[in-house]
Amino acid sequence: MKIHSFKTNESGLNRFFGPLEARIMHILWNGPEMAIKDVQVRLAKEQAINFNTVMTVMNRLVDKGVLRKRAEGRISLFQPTQSLEQFLETQSKELTNDLLEEFGPLVVNHMLDALEEADPALIEQLEQKIQALKKER
Amino acid sequence: MKIHSFKTNESGLNRFFGPLEARIMHILWNGPEMAIKDVQVRLAKEQAINFNTVMTVMNRLVDKGVLRKRAEGRISLFQPTQSLEQFLETQSKELTNDLLEEFGPLVVNHMLDALEEADPALIEQLEQKIQALKKER
DNA sequence: CACCTCACACTACCAATTGTAATGTTCGCA
DNA sequence: TGCGAACATTACAATTGGTAGTGTGAGGTG
Structure with a gap:
């Protein structure tokens, strides 16, 4: 289960x-x-x-x-069976996937607002990740 | 309710x-x-x-x-009481907020992976939004 | 005018989930 | 050799969601 x-x-x-x-x-x-x-x-x-x-x-x-x-x-x-960190990791990953799968572009629109409200520094972090991903290719 | x-x-x-x-x-x-x-x-x-x-x-x-x-x-x-679009909008927003609130940085780490898997074009969209947000300031 | 039907209200039951706890069983040790 | 601690079994209550019977009221028709 x-x-x-x-x-x-x-x-x-x-x-x-x-x-x-x-x-x-x-x-x-x-x-x-x-x-x-x-x-x-x-x-x-x-x-x-x-x-x-x-x-x-x-x-x-x-x-x-x-x-x-x-x-x-x-x-x-x-x-x-999992550490708390693993558990949260698993759950957040699963939920993020589910959210994207279910709502796609709709969620993208909210992410920035949500991120800004939660912690503007997270936006920086996200941008870094995007840049890193682009370089990779 | x-x-x-x-x-x-x-x-x-x-x-x-x-x-x-x-x-x-x-x-x-x-x-x-x-x-x-x-x-x-x-x-x-x-x-x-x-x-x-x-x-x-x-x-x-x-x-x-x-x-x-x-x-x-x-x-x-x-x-x-709401159109389907409004309903999904409300729900996805609420869930995105909840997720960020609950998991913060953890979710940011997953977003890119999830986005890439769901639809790479969404990453572009996200980057556009970040740029737009930066210009605003 | 009596009645019948239709839409709705009220009530209740079932399965699953979660919290609660009594009762039954087993096994080591005093 | 029998007591107590730990575990197993069983069951009940509240909640949520699916199902449906019975009751009520109002409008049309014979």
């Missing part, structure tokens, strides 16, 4: 995951390989949460392919 | 709508203001479909703000 929806009314990891899923991924991405208990304890620091709830969601994340589960004796250790 | 999610595993209008919703929007965007019956008849040409099913989904689309409903005597006429 994979991520197949990008939520426009959320932000951060919540764009890709449900709220509990997102908190779990956040923990796993900012720490070492962990057992369910470890995750549950960390979550419980903010909000009491049932162990089984955490287990269910984590196993679902395994089914989705974003977590890897490994048996270590009688406990299971979990870690993301 | 509005569109909250962009599906990466679908294409076309199905990225924004459920399958039946998408077919309904397609019809409404490619024809005049219509009654439920009109839409149902058109849909039924491909697949038998219950009048009430169509009505329910169309009313939900009104709730979501993508259709406008207008009483004409005892029948209701429906039409999109």
Whole structure:
């Protein structure tokens, strides 16, 4: 399975995951390989949460392919299948492709506006890349 | 209400709508203001479909703000609140902004690759726009 | 005038997704 | 040898989208 929806009314990891899923991924991405208990304890620091709830969601994340589960004796250790950077890289690439594929020229028109608003320096960066690409040929 | 999610595993209008919703929007965007019956008849040409099913989904689309409903005597006429062009414009803009906001420089790195793959001419177009923007200042 | 039909409203059910949690099972160790 | 921790199984609730039955009201026709 994979991520197949990008939520426009959320932000951060919540764009890709449900709220509990997102908190779990956040923990796993900012720490070492962990057992369910470890995750549950960390979550419980903010909000009491049932162990089984955490287990269910984590196993679902395994089914989705974003977590890897490994048996270590009688406990299971979990870690993301991709680093956060890889994940964002993959997602942003996929979304960029999808956007271009779906909207083509329309998106090009927005890119500059969006870039300027987000960070004008990015426009420079983009131009550099275009120049580099041209030289290549 | 509005569109909250962009599906990466679908294409076309199905990225924004459920399958039946998408077919309904397609019809409404490619024809005049219509009654439920009109839409149902058109849909039924491909697949038998219950009048009430169509009505329910169309009313939900009104709730979501993508259709406008207008009483004409005892029948209701429906039409999109935005033209298809406006809708795609809005969506692509929103998504582009979201993407930049969420990923910033990461997306810039992908844009060229994506552009090149989608249509190399778009890169030209983008460069033109950058030049135009520079002159402006 | 009674009635029938048609358009619409209301309500409900199903499947999938996500959060929640009770109950059941297994296995190591005290 | 039986307890407790970790895991498995199962299920329920809310939400979203597809489906459709039943109820209501208004207009035309016999």
